[in-house]
Amino acid sequence: MSVYVVTGVSRGIGLEFLKQLSEDPKNLIVGLVRDKVATEQKVATELGGRPNVHILHGDLANYATLKQAAADTADIVGERGVDYLVANGGLVPHLDAYGPIGALADKVEEVEAVSSQLWQTNVIGNMHLFHLFLPLVLKGHVKKVITLSTGMADLDLINNCEVDIAGLYAASKAAMNVIVAKFNAQYKKDGVLFLSISPGFVEVGRYTDVTPEEAQGMTGFVGNLLAYAPHFKGPITPEESVRHIRSTWEKASIEGGFGGAFVSHLGNKQWV
Ligand SMILES: NC(=O)c1ccc[n+]([C@@H]2O[C@H](COP(=O)([O-])OP(=O)(O)OC[C@H]3O[C@@H](n4cnc5c(N)ncnc54)[C@H](OP(=O)(O)O)[C@@H]3O)[C@@H](O)[C@H]2O)c1
Secondary structure (H helix, E strand, O other): OOEEEEEOOOOHHHHHHHHHHHOOOOOEEEEEEOOHHHHHHHHHHHHOOOOOEEEEEOOOOOHHHHHHHHHHHHHHHHHHOOOEEEEOOOOOOOOOOOOEHHHHOOOHHHHHHHHHHHHHHHHHHHHHHHHHHHHHHHHOOOOEEEEEOOHHHOHHHHHHHOOOEOHHHHHHHHHHHHHHHHHHHHHHHHOOEEEEEEOOOEOOOOOOOOOHHHHHHHHHHHHHHHHHOOOOOOOEOHHHHHHHHHHHHHHOOOOOOOOOOEEEOOOOOOOO
16 A cells, blocks of 8 residues: 655666555555656566556656656655655666776776766766655655665775775765765665665576676686675575565664664665
C-alpha cells in the first residue's frame, strides 16, 4: 500500500527493487531510467504486464529530465504523494574498479573526466532528485529517502582491510553520504528519514568480462574481505540484497537514530 520512486531500474539492483516492490498490486512504483523504451520492453518481458509499474525518463546527469519526471510522477501519484524515494541509480566506472589508487597516477585526463561524471551523477544528480521530489515525499505517509551507498566508502573498512581499489567511485559515494546527512539535518524536523544503505557485495554481471589483470585486482580485494569477514562466501544475489535493504529501511526511523546514517544492508557496519 505504498508509493515508491526508484532510480536506475533498467538493470541490476534497481530492476530487482522494481520486481519485488511491484509484487504487491497495491503498491505503486515509478521507475526512473535513461532508456525508457528499452526498460519498458524489459519489464514487459521479465515481469509481464504489471499495471502498478510506471517507467519514466530520468537521467541523473540531466536536471531537465529529473524535473519533468517529478512533474509526471506528481500526476501519477496524485494525493498519495511518495512514501519511499530510492536513489539507486549510479555510475560505477570501469576506470578504477579493479586497480589500486596508485594505478591512476598517469591517467590524468581519464581521472578528471570520470571524476566529473561521478560528481555529476552520484552526487549532484541525487541532490537535484531530492530537491525535486521532496514536495511529494512530504505529502506521503512514510517519508523515507534511501540512497544506495557502498561499504567501500567506510573509512574503517578501507583502512583495516586495505581496500585500495575503486578510489574515485568510493569518494563519490562518501560525498553523497555527506549530502544525505545534510538533508537529514534540515528535514528530520519535518519527519523525513534520509538514510544511506550499502547493498553489500552484489553480483550484477559486472565481473563476467574481466581481464586477467583485473581479476587479480579483484582477487586481492576478496582476499582482504575474507580476512575481515571469514563467513564471506562471495557476492550475494540482487534478490537477497534487496530483501535485506527493505528489511533495514522498514526498521530504520529518525527516533531510532538512523537519520542521516550510513549503514549496510544488514542495518549495521557489517558490510558483507
Ligand atoms: N552491485 C554491488 O555490489 C554494489 C555495491 C555497492 C553499491 N552499489 C550501488 O548500488 C546501486 C545499484 O548498483 P548496481 O550494482 O545495480 O549497478 P548497475 O548494474 O551498474 O546499475 C546501475 C544503474 O544505474 C543507472 N544509471 C547509471 N547512470 C545513470 C544516470 N546518469 N541517470 C540515471 N540512471 C543511471 C543505470 O542505468 P543504465 O542502464 O541507463 O546505465 C542502471 O540502471 C548503485 O548506486 C551502486 O553504486 C552496488
